Structure formats: structure tokens, C-alpha cells
Amino acid sequence: MNLAFLASLDATTIALIVVVVVALIVSVLVLTGTIPHLHVVPPDTTFDFMRFRHISFPISAALSIVAITLFFTHGLNVGIDFKGGTLLEVRTKSGPADLGKMRAAVGTLGLGDIQLQEFGTPNDVLVRIPLQPGSEKAQQEAADKVLAALGSDIEKRRQESLGQRVSGELLAYGLIGLMLAILAILVYLWFRFEWQFALGAMIANVHDIVLTIGFMSLAQVDFDLTSIAALLTILGYSLNDTVVIYDRIRELLRRYKKIPMTELLNRSINQTLSRSINTHLTVSLTLLALLLFGGHAIHSFTATMMFGVVLVGTYTSVFIASPILIYLGVGLGREASVTEKS
Amino acid sequence: MLYFSPWKALAVLLTALVVCAFAAPNFVNEKVVQSWPKWAQRHVVLGLDLQGGSHLLLEVDAKAVKKDKLESLQQEVQRVMRENRLGNPVQGVTIRGDSVEARIRSGVDPQLALTKLREVAKPMTGLLAATGQRDTEVVDAGGGLYRLTPTQPAIVERVRQAVEQTIQIIERRINELGTVEPTIQRQGIDRILVQVPGLDDPEKLKKLLGTTAKLEFRMVNEAVSADQAAQAKSIPADSEILKGSKAENNQLYLLEKRSLVSGTDLTDAQPGFDQRNNEPIVQFRFNNSGARKFAQITQENVGKRFAIVLDNEVISAPQIREPILQGSGQISGNFTVQGATDLALLLRAGALPAPITIVEERTVGPGLGADSIQKGKLASYFGSVLVVVFMIAFYGLFGIFANIAVAVNVGMIFGVLSLLNATLTLPGIAGIVLTVGIAVDANVLIYERIREEVRAGRTPIAAIDAGFTRALATILDSNITTFIAAAVLFYIGTGPVRGFAVTLGIGILTTVFTAFTLTRLIVAYWVRWRRPKTVPL
Numbered sequence: 111m112n113l114a115f116l117a118s119l120d121a122t123t124i125a126l127i128v129v130v131v132v133a134l135i136v137s138v139l140v141l142t143g144t145i146p147h148l149h150v151v152p153p154d155t156t157f158d159f160m161r162f163r164h165i166s167f168p169i170s171a172a173l174s175i176v177a178i179t180l181f182f183t184h185g186l187n188v189g190i191d192f193k194g195g196t197l198l199e200v201r202t203k204s205g206p207a208d209l210g211k212m213r214a215a216v217g218t219l220g221l222g223d224i225q226l227q228e229f230g231t232p233n234d235v236l237v238r239i240p241l242q243p244g245s246e247k248a249q250q251e252a253a254d255k256v257l258a259a260l261g262s263d264i265e266k267r268r269q270e271s272l273g274q275r276v277s278g279e280l281l282a283y284g285l286i287g288l289m290l291a292i293l294a295i296l297v298y299l300w301f302r303f304e305w306q307f308a309l310g311a312m313i314a315n316v317h318d319i320v321l322t323i324g325f326m327s328l329a330q331v332d333f334d335l336t337s338i339a340a341l342l343t344i345l346g347y348s349l350n351d352t353v354v355i356y357d358r359i360r361e362l363l364r365r366y367k368k369i370p371m372t373e374l375l376n377r378s379i380n381q382t383l384s385r386s387i388n389t390h391l392t393v394s395l396t397l398l399a400l401l402l403f404g405g406h407a408i409h410s411f412t413a414t415m416m417f418g419v420v421l422v423g424t425y426t427s428v429f430i431a432s433p434i435l436i437y438l439g440v441g442l443g444r445e446a447s448v449t450e451k452s
Numbered sequence: 453m454l455y456f457s458p459w460k461a462l463a464v465l466l467t468a469l470v471v472c473a474f475a476a477p478n479f480v481n482e483k484v485v486q487s488w489p490k491w492a493q494r495h496v497v498l499g500l501d502l503q504g505g506s507h508l509l510l511e512v513d514a515k516a517v518k519k520d521k522l523e524s525l526q527q528e529v530q531r532v533m534r535e536n537r538l539g540n541p542v543q544g545v546t547i548r549g550d551s552v553e554a555r556i557r558s559g560v561d562p563q564l565a566l567t568k569l570r571e572v573a574k575p576m577t578g579l580l581a582a583t584g585q586r587d588t589e590v591v592d593a594g595g596g597l598y599r600l601t602p603t604q605p606a607i608v609e610r611v612r613q614a615v616e617q618t619i620q621i622i623e624r625r626i627n628e629l630g631t632v633e634p635t636i637q638r639q640g641i642d643r644i645l646v647q648v649p650g651l652d653d654p655e656k657l658k659k660l661l662g663t664t665a666k667l668e669f670r671m672v673n674e675a676v677s678a679d680q681a682a683q684a685k686s687i688p689a690d691s692e693i694l695k696g697s698k699a700e701n702n703q704l705y706l707l708e709k710r711s712l713v714s715g716t717d718l719t720d721a722q723p724g725f726d727q728r729n730n731e732p733i734v735q736f737r738f739n740n741s742g743a744r745k746f747a748q749i750t751q752e753n754v755g756k757r758f759a760i761v762l763d764n765e766v767i768s769a770p771q772i773r774e775p776i777l778q779g780s781g782q783i784s785g786n787f788t789v790q791g792a793t794d795l796a797l798l799l800r801a802g803a804l805p806a807p808i809t810i811v812e813e814r815t816v817g818p819g820l821g822a823d824s825i826q827k828g829k830l831a832s833y834f835g836s837v838l839v840v841v842f843m844i845a846f847y848g849l850f851g852i853f854a855n856i857a858v859a860v861n862v863g864m865i866f867g868v869l870s871l872l873n874a875t876l877t878l879p880g881i882a883g884i885v886l887t888v889g890i891a892v893d894a895n896v897l898i899y900e901r902i903r904e905e906v907r908a909g910r911t912p913i914a915a916i917d918a919g920f921t922r923a924l925a926t927i928l929d930s931n932i933t934t935f936i937a938a939a940v941l942f943y944i945g946t947g948p949v950r951g952f953a954v955t956l957g958i959g960i961l962t963t964v965f966t967a968f969t970l971t972r973l974i975v976a977y978w979v980r981w982r983r984p985k986t987v988p989l
Binding site: 122132141147148149245247250267270272273275280283286287288294298299302338339349351353354357358381389394398400415 | 501509511654658809810811812813814815816817819820823824827828830831832833834835837838839840841842843844845846847848849851852878879881882885886888889890892893896897900903904907922925926929930931932933934935936937938940941943944945946948949952953956989
């Protein structure tokens with residue numbers, strides 16, 4: 111058999127083929143019953159999640175304070191969407207880009223602090239030109255000057271220029287949108303559940319966003335329109351999780367009139383735990399694929415989502431959104447003894 | 453829950469099939485698709501970030517429109533002053549702030565002056581005609597001074613007209629470039645969004661859109677030399693100093709303010725070559741009134757110089773050697789061939805009523821777009837394979853059912869996107885990949901519920917039935933919250949981000965459908981066929 115064609119394939123194609131082959135083998139083994147179905151969580155788990163509320167609330171409070179402090183001291187790496195300026199993505203035609211030389215070339219133009227950064231491959235460079243004083247026209251001219259200074263060895267792959275007013279509007283729209291979304295979801299939950307649940311989900315929500323913003327500040331991820339998209343998606347998915355647990359809590363509240371609240375919350379979380387973990391695994395798998403192969407353009411987007419959905423979202427639903435119901439007065443007056451309704 | 457009447461089953465399958473079928477035009481050769489009926493041709497549009505192109509947000513200079521309005525009002529007032537001998541039409545009429553001020557000669561009846569000046573104010577046209585308002589307010593400021601102020605609705609109306617006109621001219625200019633499917637939309641009061649996919653040279657588009665292309669023919673004031681006038685700061689009131697173009701070494705010219713003929717009088721403009729020295733030129737042709745005016749002026753001014761002014765820059769200032777009667781002429785000005793071609797294009801399309809600025813630009817080269825498609829595809833393949841394996845490893849046969857549902861789900865997303873002629877962007881692809889991840893969540897919810905019901909001691913069929921029933925409310929609740937987030941994102945986002953919101957939102961709708969009806973149908977038929985003693989979960 112001639113295997114010469116294998117040499118012509120690139121690494122990612124080979125990886126894809128390997129994954130598909132492994133997938134087929136696993137599928138056949140599972141379907142023929144050779145290996146049993148996987149379970150991450152044993153079916154009768156009775157883990158005492160509620161015990162951790164005395165730790166999780168202080169930890170979350172501390173983390174939130176750290177995130178807010180980071181936001182004010184470290185700041186966000188605000189992208190041009192929200193502060194104006196020009197972003198150029200260029201590719202060198204011959205050999206890797208010499209960032210030092212390029213910096214020297216654009217440094218003398220007097221256009222302010224121009225940042226250069228390798229982007230994905232050694233040939234690709236991201237150039238950020240700060241907002242130019244004066245009109246939008248100055249912004250366009252600055253980009254032309256920088257491109258001219260970089261010489262003929264480069265190919266312009268992308269240009270984004272925003273004036274001060276448009277970027278200001280985008281920021282306002284983004285923030286208003288974020289708040290509108292939280293409000294709309296709050297109203298929906300209020301209709302579907304009691305107000306304590308809506309409020310609990312809301313607190314969990316804000317907690318997610320605060321921590322994610324802290325992450326963005328720490329990792330200096332570009333804060334732009336796609337970040338707002340990431341935040342909104344995190345919101346949606348984190349709520350998705352919270353709602354699943356809340357649904358179960360509501361169901362158990364109706365079915366068992368006398369179980370103490372902590373016990374009831376523990377049961378709800380344990381019963382939905384398998385689902386929570388499996389769903390997060392599938393979402394992480396797809397996010398991982400996007401992170402590894404989706405290209406640099408959506409890198410910060412997926413990284414933020416990975417942090418927000420997988421790390422924070424899950425933790426919040428289990429350790430914040432559920433126990434907070436106790437403090438909000440759900441199930442007040444339940445007896446301490448465990449007696450099930452027949 | 454597990455009983456489907458044959459009609460209902462057929463309806464579910466048909467819905468899935470038909471919606472998926474709408475995705476077909478995206479995967480079939482373009483030529484084949486063109487032979488299909490129009491309604492079947494709808495397809496997904498690749499976003500500018502995937503196919504390359506320019507997204508430009510233009511702003512019409514409302515201040516310039518206002519200034520223009522004031523200047524034409526000034527000319528009107530000057531005419532009234534002259535015709536009715538109310539005062540000095542040149543020195544007596546000035547623009548101050550948002551108004552035109554007219555000072556009348558002493559001895560003129562103030563009442564007469566007011567009546568005559570009021571003639572300038574015209575009734576509003578268009579939608580505001582019914583209100584009976586006039587477009588200018590005329591006030592007697594006392595001491596022989598009259599103040600004429602355009603009303604706010606009149607200015608707003610003027611800006612609106614300017615934006616409409618600009619859109620038409622931009623359309624003509626872009627169509628001359630011969631590109632496919634440009635989108636030109638009005639946004640807000642004074643903005644225009646232009647999206648042109650697949651451009652090789654976005655710089656040219658920017659230059660074409662950014663040029664006002666206001667062409668004027670004016671007489672050169674030869675009484676004083678321009679340099680002297682500039683130095684002595686004694687510029688005659690009816691004249692102004694303009695700079696020549698770079699080709700003219702930025703030489704200064706003293707020109708009369710009044711334009712004799714303007715670009716609106718042109719019917720055609722074509723690039724060509726001067727027969728004498730083979731230099732690139734632009735040949736133009738006047739319409740009837742333009743030709744008449746031009747003939748008259750050139751007859752009266754033989755031997756004098758006139759200037760061809762483009763956007764307040766003198767391109768050339770030739771001497772009138774002989775009257776030009778045939779209504780055509782040429783502009784020479786050290787053009788390159790490209791320069792002459794572009795100018796001819798701009799003149800054909802007409803001048804913008806006001807200057808425009810590019811307030812937002814997002815341009816992606818074709819190379820980057822192709823790379824992004826490649827990466828998006830790769831990520832989708834990996835993501836899908838991983839999820840498929842995961843589902844089979846955890847849920848076996850039911851995992852395969854879920855995978856079929858997810859495959860149909862993705863097909864339906866493409867079908868709906870095609871039906872809506874929606875735009876697919878790189879974040880949009882991410883949205884689809886995420887949907888694959890989250891779509892199985894609905895199945896996971898159902899399956900975990902079935903497992904629980906089995907553990908609670910129900911028979912397999914009862915457990916499956918209860919699993920679907922109980923999971924429905926949860927699936928709806930959890931998906932509606934995400935859908936709200938997607939809807940808000942759609943509303944506030946632009947371009948790529950909006951593409952993400954679209955696929956995320958559509959993905960949620962199709963997910964609820966496939967997870968809840970399609971999976972249930974498959975499971976129901978499987979139960980009827982196998983009569984299982986245990987649930988293989």
C-alpha cells in the first residue's frame with residue numbers, strides 16, 4: 111500500500127483523521143457492549159454541597175473584590191471598538207516579521223503610542239494606532255502613513271478604524287444591552303419562578319460577570335464587541351445551568367413538604383449533577399475545538415467563554431445560586447426532621 | 453408522550469426534511485442553483501469577515517448642509533435686496549451664527565422690507581407641508597436690521613434630503629465599480645452603512661466614497677493677482693482665493709465666488725487622451741441649459757481665463773481662446789490614466805450634496821477571509837467529532853439518536869439561515885459549533901431523567917415517557933434564557949457579532965425542535981419496534 115500521500119497532509123488533517131478513527135473504534139466498542147457506558151458521577155451520589163456554602167460565599171466575595179480591584183487598578187485592555195483608533199493586521203511577504211525594525215519605522219511618525227504584536231504566526235503582525243486628535247479623517251490618514259512606513263514587504267489583511275463618537279456609542283449600546291439582557295432574564299424568571307429564584311439567579315449572574323471581567327483584566331484580553339457577546343453568552347449558559355437546578359428544586363419543594371431546605375437543595379444538586387457535568391463536558395469540548403483550531407480572530411472570545419461558562423458558570427449554579435435560596439427565605443418554616451410525603 | 457399518530461410523525465419528519473432542504477443551494481454548484489426557481493435559490497451569505505470586503509459607516513456632514521442652506525439663503529436675500537432696492541446686497545447681507553442678517557438702507561419702509569424679505573420664506577414641502585409652516589423665520593431686530601433663521605424642521609428636512617441624495621450617488625458610484633451585491637442602508641439621521649463584499653482594492657472604494665466631486669466652472673478675477681490679494685488681505689467681496697491642485701504646484705488663484713456652470717449640468721464624462729500631447733484628460737458633455745450658459749459665457753469672455761474647480765481645488769485655469777458652442781469640452785490637469793478614469797466616474801455619478809466622513813471602517817482582505825473559513829471548518833469538524841464520540845461513549849444507542857438529532861439540527865440551522873438570507877460570520881460559525889455542544893444538553897437532560905425514572909423503579913416505557921415529559925419544562929426554561937441573551941445581542945451587535953447572535957438564536961429554536969420532537973419520534977419508533985425490557989442507558 112502506498113502511504114506516500116500521508117506526507118502531503120498537514121498536521122491538523124492527520125489529527126482530524128486520528129480523532130475520527132478513535133471515534134469509530136470507541137463507538138463500535140460501546141455499541142457492542144464491550145465497554146460499558148461511561149458515568150462521571152455515580153448514580154447515587156449524595157454529596158453534601160450545602161456544607162460548602164460557609165466557604166463558597168466568603169471565597170466568592172473575596173474573588174469578586176479581587177476582580178473589582180483588578181478592574182480599577184489593572185484596568186481592561188479596551189479594544190478600538192470602545193475607545194476608537196485603528197487596528198491593522200498585516201502579513202509579511204518574505205520571512206518572519208522583524209518587530210523591532212517595524213517599531214522603529216512607525217515610531218518616528220509622531221502618531222502616538224503605536225503597538226505592534228505578533229498575531230498567530232511569525233508572519234502576522236497586529237498594529238494598533240491610538241485615536242488621533244481631530245476628525246475621523248486624521249484616523250484614516252494615520253493608517254495610511256503607518257502602512258507606507260512599513261514598506262512594500264507587507265500585505266494588509268484587515269483594517270478597522272473607529273472614530274471617537276462611534277466607539278462611544280458602541281460602548282454605550284454594549285453596556286445598555288448587557289443590562290437589558292439581565293433585566294429581561296430577571297423578568298422571565300420572575301414569571302416562571304417565585305421572586306426569590308429570580309433574585310438568586312440575578313445575584314449569581316452578576317457574580318459571573320464580575321469574575322469574568324476580573325479574568326479579562328488579569329489576562330488583558332481585548333475588551334471589545336465580541337467580549338460583550340462572550341459575556342452575554344456566559345450569562346445565557348450560566349443561567350441555563352441555574353435554571354435546570356432551580357427547576358429541580360421547585361419540583362422537590364412541591365413533592366416533599368417536610369424535608370429541610372439544605373437537604374432538599376443537596377438532593378436537587380446531586381440529582382442534576384450528572385447532567386451538569388456531562389453538558390459542561392460537551393460544551394468544553396466544542397470550546398476547546400474553537401480555541402485550538404478556530405483561529406486567532408476568535409481566540410479571546412473563546413478563551414473568555416471557556417473561563418466564564420466552564421469554570422465560573424458551573425461553580426456559581428451549584429455553590430452560589432442554590433444555597434443563596436436559603437438566605438432569600440425559600441422553604442422557611444420547614445421542619446428539621448426528614449419525613450417524606452407518601 | 454411516546455405515541456405519535458402517523459400524521460404527526462410525518463409532519464415532524466417533513467418539517468425537518470424541508471427545512472434541511474433549504475440549505476441545499478449552499479452546497480450545490482452555483483450554475484446549477486441558478487436554474488432553480490427563485491424561492492429555492494435563497495442561500496447563506498458569507499459575512500465580510502469570511503469573504504473579504506469593506507464595511508464602512510459614513511456620516512453626512514450635517515454642519516456643511518446647514519452652512520449650505522445658510523449660503524443659499526444669503527444669496528436669496530441678496531437677490532431680494534437687489535431687486536427691491538432695499539440696501540447694499542453685498543455688504544448688507546451677512547451670515548451670523550445660525551442666521552442671515554440683512555441691513556436695509558435708511559429711508560426704506562420697514563413694513564415693506566419685512567414683507568419683501570418674508571417672500572424668501574417658503575412653505576415646507578413633503579410631509580410637513582400640511583402644517584403650513586414656513587422654512588425660514590424672519591424677525592425685525594430693530595434699527596433696520598432683519599434676521600432670517602431657517603427653522604429646525606427645515607434643517608432636519610434638508611439633512612434628510614441630503615442623506616437620501618448621497619445614498620443614490622453612492623449607489624451609482626459603487627455600481628460603476630462593477631462589484632456584486634453591495635448593501636447601502638441609511639442608519640439613524642445622518643449616517644449611511646455601506647457594505648461591499650469581495651473587493652480587491654478597498655482603498656479605491658474609500659477614495660471614491662470620500663470624494664465630494666463638486667465640479668464648478670468659475671471666472672478668474674484678473675483685476676488683482678492672487679498673491680497680491682492674499683498678502684494685502686484685500687480680497688474683493690465677490691471673490692475668494694482657492695489653491696490649485698498638486699499638479700498645479702498649489703498655486704493660488706483669485707476666483708469669483710459665483711459659479712457659472714456646475715457639475716449638475718453635465719450629462720456625460722469619459723476619460724480620454726489629448727490629441728496634441730497624448731496626456732490623459734476627461735471629456736465632458738453639458739446638458740442643454742449647461743451648454744447654453746457655457747456658450748454665452750465663453751462668447752462674452754474670449755481672452756479671459758476661467759477655472760475648473762473640483763472640491764474647492766483648482767484643477768486647471770485655461771484661457772478662453774474661442775467661444776465653445778457645441779456643449780462639450782475637456783479637462784486637463786496632469787492626470788494619470790487612473791486619475792482621469794476615476795474623475796470621469798465621479799463626474800458621471802454626480803456630486804455629493806455634502807462632504808461625508810468615514811466614521812467606522814472594517815475591511816478584511818480576501819486572504820484573511822479564506823483563512824478564517826478554513827479555520828472555522830476545521831474547528832467545526834473537531835468539535836462535532838468530539839461531541840459525537842462523547843455522546844456515544846456516555847449513552848450508547850441513545851447517544852446515536854442524539855447525534856442524528858444534532859446532525860439534523862445543524863442542517864436545519866443552515867436551512868433557516870438560507871431562508872432568511874442571513875449572514876454567516878466567523879463568530880457565527882462559533883455559534884453553530886457551540887450550538888452543537890449545547891444542543892446535546894437537551895438530550896442529556898432527557899436521558900438523565902430517564903435514568904432517574906428507571907432507578908425509581910418504573911418500567912422502561914414508563915421511564916422513557918416520564919423522562920421526556922418532565923424534561924420538557926426544564927429544556928424550555930433553560931433555552932429561553934439563552935434566547936433572550938441572543939436576542940439582545942442581535943439588537944445591539946453589528947457585523948460579525950450579529951452573525952453570532954443569529955446562529956445562536958436560530959440554533960436554540962432548532963435545538964428545542966429536534967431534541968423534543970425528532971429524538972422523541974426516533975425513540976418512540978425504536979420502543980415500538982424492540983419492546984425493550986431494559987433501557988440501554
